[in-house]
Amino acid sequence: MNLPTTRLDSAADVPVLDAASSALDVRLAARHGGFSGHTSGLASEHVQANLAILPADLAEDFRRYCALNPQACPLLGVSEPGDPTLTALGADLDLRTDLPRYRVWRDGELVDEPVDIARWWRDDLVAFVIGCSFSFEHALLAEGIPLRHVEQGRNVAMYRTSIETAPAGVFRGPTVVSMRPLTAADAIRAVQITSRLPQVHGAPLHLGDPSRIGIRDLATPDYGDAVDVRDGELPVFWACGVTPQSAIATARPPFCITHAPGHMLVTDLLNRALLAA
Structure with missing residues (x-):
């Protein structure tokens, strides 16, 4: 070895x-x-x-x-x-x-x-x-798309959702997402950029109303640190690698x-x- x-x-x-x-x-x-x-x-x-x-x-x-x-x-x-x-x-x-x-x-x-x-x-x-998702952040930043948690020196906000994963053996549970607030124009560009990075989660799973994916309160993430979603911004949600941790916790x-x-x-x-x- x-x-x-x-x-x-x-x-x-x-x-x-x-x-x-x-x-x-x-x-x-x-x-x-x-x-x-x-x-x-x-x-x-x-x-x-x-x-x-x-x-x-x-x-x-x-x-x-x-x-x-x-x-x-x-x-x-x-x-x-x-x-x-x-x-x-x-x-x-x-x-x-x-x-x-x-x-x-x-x-x-x-x-x-x-x-x-x-x-x-x-x-x-x-x-x-x-x-x-930290890897696709580099691509977003390189295109001038600001990321608030990076600017503020915080961990990205992560949430358990109502989107169930496909089970395998003892492993199952909800999809966990990470969230970044973006303007509509930046959100469109972010979809285009991250779609080309499937090995680091790819395109967002959801944009906009967090309740549509079972998230009650953006101010209280399940993991990481909350950041504000300001006027004129959309919360943009990507599948997150904490998902397998959630499946392990369930198993x-x-x-x-x-x-x-x-x-x-x-x-x-x-x-x-x-x-x-």
Whole structure:
């Protein structure tokens, strides 16, 4: 097994992180304890991803769940059992340490939110890396479309909806969406741009009235941070990679690990490489 080799002498050597940072900068900062925040707006050229780690006996059902729900759960990679690396996503990448924060679950109950999962790692664990909307944000920002949560240094607002996913084995539950307020003109452009990025959720699922998809109050997201929808703006909703976390919570497996919402894996893949023709 080829494990990551890059090391820093201490957390004090971790570089300051921003949109121009490399993916490896972000991973090393997390690995060495110098960064535990959300990753929105960081290493903006690079694909960011959600993480779900399950015992091998549940892996095939979860893989099928992702295949049946590709907009919410676009798979970028699946590890071999017990292997914390995915070289296709980063030559120097360790899934046990390289996300800023994780969540550990037992029987559907949250038991830990560590900054690394080395002590929780097992030889039967299979990691699923799933596309994240933070990646298409780079494309939106590059086209001059403002994103309020990025401007305000907040995590994106995420909501459970009344849109049910297609079940597979024990995995089922509602689609989770992320929301960004946009003017009508920017919303049209955002649909055009994100339609070309199906591996990171693609086009929005819904625009406008949140009650049509079962959201009661935009001011109280289920995950992340609320932002205002101002006069002349529409709430625009994309399928979100927290959806598989919701399905895992419904399944209540004896053990699993996920990323903490907004604390993503930053890969060496480039966003522009995901653009569909």
